[in-house]
Amino acid sequence: MASLKRLSHADYTIGWICALPLEMAASQAMLDDIHARLPTKPGDENTYCLGEVSGHNIVIACLPSGSYGSITAATVAAHMLSTFRAIRFGLMVGIGGGVPSPEADIRLGDVVVSKPQGGNSGVIFYDFGKILSGEQFERTGTLNKPPQALLTAIAYLESTHMMGSCQMPNILSNMVARYPRMSQFTYPGHEHDELFEAEYDHIGLEQSCDACDKSRLVDREPRLSDDPQVHYGLIASGNMVMRDGHTRDRVAKQPGILCFEMEASGLMDHFPCLVIRGICDYSDSHKNKQWQGYAAATAAAYAKELLSTISARTILKTPAVSEARNTVDNRSNHSNDRDGLSNAEDLERPGSPQMWYCEIPSCSYRSKYEYNWRTHMAKEHDVYSHASSRHDLRSPPTNTPQPQGDSSINDARGALRPKGVKARSTRFRSPDLKRRYTEQQYSNTSVRMGGTTYSGNIIGNTGTIMGNSYTGRG
Incomplete structure (x- = not known):
């Protein structure tokens, strides 16, 4: 067996963070080449997968098994930046709950990408507890905008997708061909994509919706293609899982949210990144795990296509996160x-x-x-x-x-x-x-x-x- 390529810590410029093992698996499957592992700094408990995507050296880390949410994500990111000091920006890649609406025809397996709009940076924070208590929706913070290199890249990719040139289906096909055992990451079929009315709660304790009233399904026009679509807009990051259709719509209609997740709020002001979420459910009581593998794969596929549009020279022009953070801390400390x-x-x-x-x-x-x-x-x-x-x-x-x-x-x-x-x-x-x-x-x-x-x-x-x-x- 050929030995793996071994680089130095300073050679890695992009951090890639996942929350779940299946997200990590989908992300690793996107690597064009896998590199040898490197030692970590004392106190860094992350386990990294190192490799290359489209000519870029990538550091992939996953949250500890069973530990989710913003605090854990912040810890993983901090450790990553302490060991790999040359990282320019990050990608938060994984699954999330979608917010379907007449304006955004989001389906399971689609991808939502955080994009600044309306004075928001692309990711907003909310207090889920206040929402459940009946209080008015109140944003509790925003994530810093992604670096200019990422914003330019998503604008380019958005325009090419509008022209019908999308590489995600090919990337997904190549993944399965390369890793035949990843069958759980393939498309489940549109017949399993069911959106119930927001006021209709799930019946029974089983994850399957077999016992649910099919007359309460929302009637939607069938798509001409099963290929995933990409939506750009706001992602809401909270302290709990959104699993109620009525609450989902009440929260999302005010700022135009497309997706809910839990980890991005932990990266506020510390790890400039783009949040990429594959939609695995509709943020309601009918959520199940059937679409999680495919959603993780579509998110990872988008991330790979995105990186293919960015040159290595452009990334090197972006200041390392550790340098930018030290400058901000220093100026703040001595004002x-x-x-x-x-x-x-x-x-x-x-x-x-x-x-x-x-x-x-x-x-x-x-x-x-x-x-x-x-x-x-x-x-x-x-x-x-x-x-x-x-x-x-x-x-x-x-x-x-x-x-x-x-x-x-x-x-x-x-x-x-x-x-x-x-x-x-x-x-x-x-x-x-x-x-x-x-x-x-x-x-x-x-x-x-x-x-x-x-x-x-x-x-x-x-x-x-x-x-x-x-x-x-x-």
């Missing part, structure tokens, strides 16, 4: 620091030869994350030269001892320097490394920030300005 500078004493002395300009590296250093103050604050501050030595801080110093054997230093200019010479950029990955660097004191220094100059001593790389000035957080 108060910057605001407070306006009230600091103005120590500027025009024409003073003792004046130099630098960035204040005021970052919150936390374990497991990197913060590069040069990256986050370069737009606000510029480095020039040291006041006394006139050393050019924009280039590495000469004859300066470099730390040996410490791979945590990502920038050679982060080495220890003579008194008064400040590094332009340094990353700390551990509290101990930070401590060793903050032991070095830099004096005879002035810092210009926001139009005001502050004088004193800079202590290490913590951004602390000692003296009659401003103290930042390190």
Whole structure:
């Protein structure tokens, strides 16, 4: 047996998350090539399937068996991003409950894709408990919009499908040919697609609707083809399974929801992604598992066709999620620091030869994350030269001892320097490394920030300005 291709963690740029084992199986069946597994970071309990789809390296993870919902999904996504730091965006792929209406002729096996519209990002959150208690529907939040690369891709795919060019049927056929035992993922037949009136509840304890009154079925025009159709719009993510037709319609009619699910709400503000759901039931009391396999397959097939429209170059232009998140966290953590500078004493002395300009590296250093103050604050501050030595801080110093054997230093200019010479950029990955660097004191220094100059001593790389000035957080 040939050995599997082995890449590095940095080679994987797309995260693919599923909630159920059958969703994971359908997703794995979409891989053009399967890669060798890689070690995970300490604390990461996910089990990953690595592979390639349309030239893209994919990381697939499934929620733990028996654990569903937003909290578990958020945990899985966080662990994935900690181990695979180069991921640009995610795909949430699996099954969901449809919301059929005269405006959206949704059938079982169709696919619903989250798409921003009407001021919404494509996924909205709701409190199911309040709905059941009879309160008015109230959205409790929205998911951040997917990256531009995904929005552009779904627009292109939507237009090609309108022209009759859809690769999903071929992808599904190839899946079965490649994996003959995946019979449960094939089309069950339109005769098993039954939509009952919203007010009519399921009869009996069995999942089958054999005992239900067929006269209460909704009369719908037969389709000319059994191929799945794709619908673009809003997906509602809640804290419970929607299984009541009347409640479904009451909730969905207000914002125009096409689908209900439970996991996407856990990714709010943390994992920019597109949510893709294959419709396995109608979010009513008649739901059963007959269509789950096929719905999981159609969702995975759409995801594969979508990725085939995106170039690797386009994905690499998208910032990694970990980088974007660190930037947002850093700016949020230090907004108060910057605001407070306006009230600091103005120590500027025009024409003073003792004046130099630098960035204040005021970052919150936390374990497991990197913060590069040069990256986050370069737009606000510029480095020039040291006041006394006139050393050019924009280039590495000469004859300066470099730390040996410490791979945590990502920038050679982060080495220890003579008194008064400040590094332009340094990353700390551990509290101990930070401590060793903050032991070095830099004096005879002035810092210009926001139009005001502050004088004193800079202590290490913590951004602390000692003296009659401003103290930042390190």
